[in-house]
Amino acid sequence: MSTLKHKGKGPQAMTANELRSGLSVWMTKDFGWSRDYRDALLTEDEATIERMDEVARAAELVNDVVGAYFIDTVDGKPARYRERFRTHGPTYDTAELI
Amino acid sequence: MPTLELIRPTGVEADATLPLDFDASRNDDIEALRLPPDADLSQIEDALPRIKSIFVAFDAFTDGRGFSLARLLRQRYGYDGLLVADGQLIPDQFAFALQCGFDAVRVAEGELKRHTPEAWTDALDAFDLTYQRGYAVAAGPATNIFDARLTAMEAGQTADPFSV
Amino acid sequence: MYRYDEFDATFVESRVAQFRGQVERRLDGRLSEAEFRPLRLMNGLYLQLHAYMLRVAVPYGTLRSDQLRMLAHLADRYDKGYGHVTTRQNMQFNWPKLEDVPDMLSDLASVEMHAIQTSGNCIRNVTCDPYAGAAADEIEDPRPLAELLRQWSMLHPEFSFLPRKFKIAVTGAPTHDRAMVRAHDIGIEVVRGVEGEVGYHIIVGGGLGRTPVIGQTLRVFCPKDELLPYLEATMRVYNRFGRRDNKYKARIKILVRETGIEEFRFLVDEEFKALPASKIMVGQAERDRIAAYFAPPDYANDIKAFDLSAQPEAFRKWVDTNVVPHIQPGYAIVNISLKDPDRAPGDITADQMRAVADLADAHSIGEIRTTHQQNMVLAHVRQDELRAVWDGLVKADLEDANINLIGDIICCPGMDFCALATARSIPVSQAIAERFNDHARQQAIGEMQIKISGCINACGHHHVGHIGILGLEKAGVEFYQVTLGGDATQTAAIGDKMGAGFSQDELIDGIERIVDFYMGQRTEGERFLDTYRRLGTPAFKEALYADA
Numbered sequence A: 001m002s003t004l005k006h007k008g009k010g011p012q013a014m015t016a017n018e019l020r021s022g023l024s025v026w027m028t029k030d031f032g033w034s035r036d037y038r039d040a041l042l043t044e045d046e047a048t049i050e051r052m053d054e055v056a057r058a059a060e061l062v063n064d065v066v067g068a069y070f071i072d073t074v075d076g077k078p079a080r081y082r083e084r085f086r087t088h089g090p091t092y093d094t095a096e097l098i
Numbered sequence B: 001m002p003t004l005e006l007i008r009p010t011g012v013e014a015d016a017t018l019p020l021d022f023d024a025s026r027n028d029d030i031e032a033l034r035l036p037p038d039a040d041l042s043q044i045e046d047a048l049p050r051i052k053s054i055f056v057a058f059d060a061f062t063d064g065r066g067f068s069l070a071r072l073l074r075q076r077y078g079y080d081g082l083l084v085a086d087g088q089l090i091p092d093q094f095a096f097a098l099q100c101g102f103d104a105v106r107v108a109e110g111e112l113k114r115h116t117p118e119a120w121t122d123a124l125d126a127f128d129l130t131y132q133r134g135y136a137v138a139a140g141p142a143t144n145i146f147d148a149r150l151t152a153m154e155a156g157q158t159a160d161p162f163s164v
Numbered sequence C: 001m002y003r004y005d006e007f008d009a010t011f012v013e014s015r016v017a018q019f020r021g022q023v024e025r026r027l028d029g030r031l032s033e034a035e036f037r038p039l040r041l042m043n044g045l046y047l048q049l050h051a052y053m054l055r056v057a058v059p060y061g062t063l064r065s066d067q068l069r070m071l072a073h074l075a076d077r078y079d080k081g082y083g084h085v086t087t088r089q090n091m092q093f094n095w096p097k098l099e100d101v102p103d104m105l106s107d108l109a110s111v112e113m114h115a116i117q118t119s120g121n122c123i124r125n126v127t128c129d130p131y132a133g134a135a136a137d138e139i140e141d142p143r144p145l146a147e148l149l150r151q152w153s154m155l156h157p158e159f160s161f162l163p164r165k166f167k168i169a170v171t172g173a174p175t176h177d178r179a180m181v182r183a184h185d186i187g188i189e190v191v192r193g194v195e196g197e198v199g200y201h202i203i204v205g206g207g208l209g210r211t212p213v214i215g216q217t218l219r220v221f222c223p224k225d226e227l228l229p230y231l232e233a234t235m236r237v238y239n240r241f242g243r244r245d246n247k248y249k250a251r252i253k254i255l256v257r258e259t260g261i262e263e264f265r266f267l268v269d270e271e272f273k274a275l276p277a278s279k280i281m282v283g284q285a286e287r288d289r290i291a292a293y294f295a296p297p298d299y300a301n302d303i304k305a306f307d308l309s310a311q312p313e314a315f316r317k318w319v320d321t322n323v324v325p326h327i328q329p330g331y332a333i334v335n336i337s338l339k340d341p342d343r344a345p346g347d348i349t350a351d352q353m354r355a356v357a358d359l360a361d362a363h364s365i366g367e368i369r370t371t372h373q374q375n376m377v378l379a380h381v382r383q384d385e386l387r388a389v390w391d392g393l394v395k396a397d398l399e400d401a402n403i404n405l406i407g408d409i410i411c412c413p414g415m416d417f418c419a420l421a422t423a424r425s426i427p428v429s430q431a432i433a434e435r436f437n438d439h440a441r442q443q444a445i446g447e448m449q450i451k452i453s454g455c456i457n458a459c460g461h462h463h464v465g466h467i468g469i470l471g472l473e474k475a476g477v478e479f480y481q482v483t484l485g486g487d488a489t490q491t492a493a494i495g496d497k498m499g500a501g502f503s504q505d506e507l508i509d510g511i512e513r514i515v516d517f518y519m520g521q522r523t524e525g526e527r528f529l530d531t532y533r534r535l536g537t538p539a540f541k542e543a544l545y546a547d548a
């Protein structure tokens, strides 16, 4: 379920996982989704945040994404350590040795 | 009061009233009783023969206490009235409910739009087999695997004239 | 090892079909995420930090070679070419797609495997001594029991929605517990009764996580016939009275603690007495049927004494650390280390899986074990074939000679993969492995178990590591807390917490200081754990913080 209600600090970004692939995605400036955090829409504008909220809810309802939520950002990067990890992927993955 | 939706048709009146509190000192027949998941069954033990139907509440489908209550009511207390799993179940639990001793599941009417009666019967059809002895039921998984193996082993043995 | 009969096969196939239907209903929206989540979890499918993760059950850690090859196939076809052996002997894949999972489960079913109950609030995959059936110190092979429990717990109608997950471990060698039975919700030891008859010692309420507890005896001796009814009684007490108001207090260990072991035992006994035990128990005939699958292989008795002295040094070192005695003269148990210092502990590539499967076919009756130490085992190798096994392992880059040494680190995925993590754990294990990379030094240090978890859930068992490491985070910076003196065996103990945490670099230096301190203080034959117990916490704490 979404924990959309944002009580965040600073510019907000919206993130989720694609239902089918499970991969992390962020909401883009045109209210779509991208697997690349660099495309993420970051905003403090209340109306835009409201809109992001609606779009994310709708995307969950039509089962494009799961578990959408707002994240705080600082200087263009996610504020929380965990969220920064989600943007760049594992620092070690055996896949890279193969 | 939600609409009564018995997934498996039984003889129960669609609008059976469910007293939420229970007075053990009464000695008349009780049409229907609703039990919370943490019910203490020893308190209603004496009245059980007078209770025609028991609705065990499932406040969340992840709360499996009701399954144990049903099992106890049937097995330890010998209750043989109607037993209904009442509340937030999902189709994938239908077989489990029957196997634990429920006769039926009741969900709120709105829920049946998402999980249609077909979804419930399909889920029930998904399994014919159960590993747990004592949990095979005609209406659900009807064959216990351990018992079936034993039957097969014994059949194999009795074919041997010297082992009878 | 066990082969499915038609019932087992039909059962697992129905399960695959059911999950296929559930995925379909999820994809078209008939199932909401909230409803689907517990269903996917019951099939081992998580949503992790970056992607889904599928946890495949390796029941009691035993695999046939064709099953391991199938895991290799899954890794290649649906994932990124590798798998991860977990501390519960299962195999995880880090990158599957939801749409592919039904096909993965079908492929698994074709080799008698599944992902049932590898997650969720149900009875999880039963774990077991990886040397079962080969260990010299065993009373009885525990795998027939583990297989019986696998079947009994499978989609249990009454116990699939427990307050919390439920983990059972079994061992047939109570004097050398390699299955951590005291750190499980229920641990079962095969023991002998007063008449010499074989039965079970039942331990309850152990577990790690945020509240580590060593299990206590629930029943000193449970006759074989009574086991399933007795477990059913135990599970019913837990299902009814285990806390559901707070998921951190929902494990059976908390119920046992809050009711007290005496009262808990009383409740179980009351329940047990009221059960129709004869209708629940599984009789001798069926138990024998299962046990027959685990009968010892046809051992050869013509094996010539094996002369190590003529062998290369690297091979001798490997034999020294990775090979242990077998119950049968002329045979040996081979541990395959998945602890290459450059890799994540427990990771194995698809090619390596196939290589191990081939070695098992050629040299170990086609059977492989996974271990809770995140390694693999070939349980029945002729001593005169050890060299051939080693050659094969060298070719597959699996010849690390570090079993039970400081390089044999248990490590959870941590922040690199896990959605619940507070810090990374893989880089820490790599840094330790690198610092102590010298084989002679590892040998000199001797038995040492370092265990690392990336958060308080303790999947890396840090509480029971001789040195335990817990990764935490504060204001975006990782730091690591140390516990010392933990023990995962029959003398189980929770490690003592040291003081303030360390950065990763400080941590590695600190570990080196306590290892050096131990080396300086130890008496003849003492392991790190023994010296720690003898000298006590303050001395080691001082060494740990000497530089700070």
Ligand code: HEM
Pocket: C046, C048, C053, C085, C086, C087, C088, C092, C164, C165, C167, C183, C207, C208, C209, C210, C251, C411, C412, C413, C417, C418, C419, C420, C457, C458, C459, C460, C461
């Ligand atoms: C990556 C996804 C994983 C998630 C989301 C996860 C989650 C958890 C959680 C929440 C607990 C604590 C449960 C409790 O105390 O009630 C736990 C415990 C545990 N997990 Fe994991 N885990 C993951 C991976 C692993 C892996 C990779 C292993 C093995 C290497 C593992 C083995 C264990 C074990 C052995 C425990 C024991 C602690 C106990 O039983 O109390 N888990 N896990």
Ligand code: SF4
Pocket: C412, C413, C414, C415, C418, C419, C420, C421, C422, C453, C454, C455, C456, C457, C458, C459, C460
């Ligand atoms: S210990 Fe924490 S970080 Fe490690 S796998 Fe378990 S839940 Fe994830």
